[in-house]
Amino acid sequence: MxxxxxxxxxxxxxxxxxxxxxxxxxxxxxxxxxxxxxxxxxxxxxxxxxxxxxxxxxxxxxxxxxxxxxxxxxxxxxxxxxxxxxxxxxxxxxxxxxxxxxxxxxxxxxxxxxxxxxxxxPEFEMGMRVAQELNYLMVNNYISLGNDEFVVEVIVSERLSGTTIGELTESAEISILVVKRDRDISKDPGSSYPLRTGDQLVMSGALSELRKLANHIL
Ligand code: ATP
Ligand code: ATP
Missing domain, CATH: 3.40.50.720 (NAD(P)-binding Rossmann-like Domain)
Structure with missing residues (x-):
């Protein structure tokens, strides 16, 4: 503790x-x-x-x-x-x-x-959180780092399956921190790493870049 x-x-x-x-x-x-x-x-x-x-x-x-x-x-x-x-x-x-x-x-x-x-x-912060969660239904969890920078966790959808890390980072200025697949954790996965449905993807970036990515992959 x-x-x-x-x-x-x-x-x-x-x-x-x-x-x-x-x-x-x-x-x-x-x-x-x-x-x-x-x-x-x-x-x-x-x-x-x-x-x-x-x-x-x-x-x-x-x-x-x-x-x-x-x-x-x-x-x-x-x-x-x-x-x-x-x-x-x-x-x-x-x-x-x-x-x-x-x-x-x-x-x-x-x-x-x-x-x-x-x-x-509380109402304001919770309201923002709910709105953002509704806006990004695929976002499982996030941490606000201030100055519009976020760490977000998404679950890879079927549509995203087969996409590589490189394709994601080319479409927006974001960093992929971790991919969790079942019990395996890959830290800093390389650009050729192919995503699979159900992977947990943890990334960081500015809200505008995360939005860009969401528009690209949705
Ligand atoms: P909730 O709806 O969350 O139960 P509430 O509607 O009873 O809260 P609030 O206006 O949010 O009340 O106030 C929170 C608490 O602050 C209340 O329990 C109230 O008694 C207390 N409080 C108000 N003024 C003072 C004071 N001068 N000194 C100490 N406590 C106070
Ligand atoms: P930081 O101070 O960490 O840089 P920020 O400037 O990124 O924060 P803002 O969105 O400007 O964040 O809001 C800061 C805080 O102001 C929010 O967390 C919230 O608590 C409060 N806040 C802003 N607007 C309102 C409002 N209309 N009603 C109640 N609280 C508000």
Whole structure:
């Protein structure tokens, strides 16, 4: 396991509660905070510590020694003012990593300016993901590397069977990283390598190049 981290999660709605319980399950030390006693009571058994507190009260985070934590997630959501105050205070107290949930683009910009190390737009990010998956039904999985660069995994369709790696890399500026066939993994397969239906193909490239490739092979 990765080193045990001390994490604060503020706001224990569905989003924050999921983060807090999963991090606890993974062996991290989690302090969950919510203004609602019901939310806190419900989670008390599932996370390391859970406290009822209002983070808009300036003394709260300091009293809880928030500055000693490695990272914090501000998962408050609709209470924009509380999100802003908590993010600012956590940074002032010296928490290195502060991830905050934003509901709108403006909210996202404000939180970035206040020093949030990552701003998450769950609906936005999930929506993008679903749209991209629908757009590329053949894409099995992907990782965004930022700046429109992606690593994607595709399953070779019958139509693509017989195509060589070289033919793929000629049609778009992409790199083929791995081909997995049954249990065999070929790293950096040569250009003459012929693909077969069902092969798992892992490649990387810019979104525009991956689109070019999709248009070429679909
Ligand atoms: P969900 O739909 O995910 O269950 P929700 O609709 O109850 O969430 P959100 O607006 O997403 O609520 O807020 C998340 C949590 O943040 C809530 O549980 C709420 O009680 C908590 N919260 C709101 N304001 C504060 C505050 N000032 N201090 C601490 N927690 C707060
Ligand atoms: P990075 O900051 O890593 O370079 P990016 O610039 O590639 O990211 P964008 O598509 O510009 O990515 O969006 C950055 C983040 O902004 C998204 O992950 C999302 O959380 C948030 N975001 C953007 N627009 C909205 C919106 N309308 N509502 C909510 N969140 C949004």
């Amino acid at each position: 990765i080193e045990r981290q001390q994490v604060i999660v503020i706001g224990l709605g569905v989003f924050g509660a999921t983060i807090a319980t999963e991090l606890t399950r993974l062996g991290h030390d989690v302090l969950g905070i919510d203004i609602s006693d019901q939310k806190v009571d419900r989670l008390a058994e599932q996370i390391t510590h859970a406290v009822i507190a209002d983070v808009t009260d300036a003394a709260t985070l300091e009293e809880l020694n928030a500055g000693d934590y490695d990272m914090a997630v501000v998962a408050i959501g609709r209470n924009v003012e509380a999100t802003i105050l908590a993010t600012m205070q956590l940074r002032e107290l010296g928490v290195e990593k502060v991830w905050a949930k934003a509901l709108t683009n403006q909210h996202h910009n404000i939180l970035t300016k206040l020093g949030a190390t990552r701003v998450i737009g």
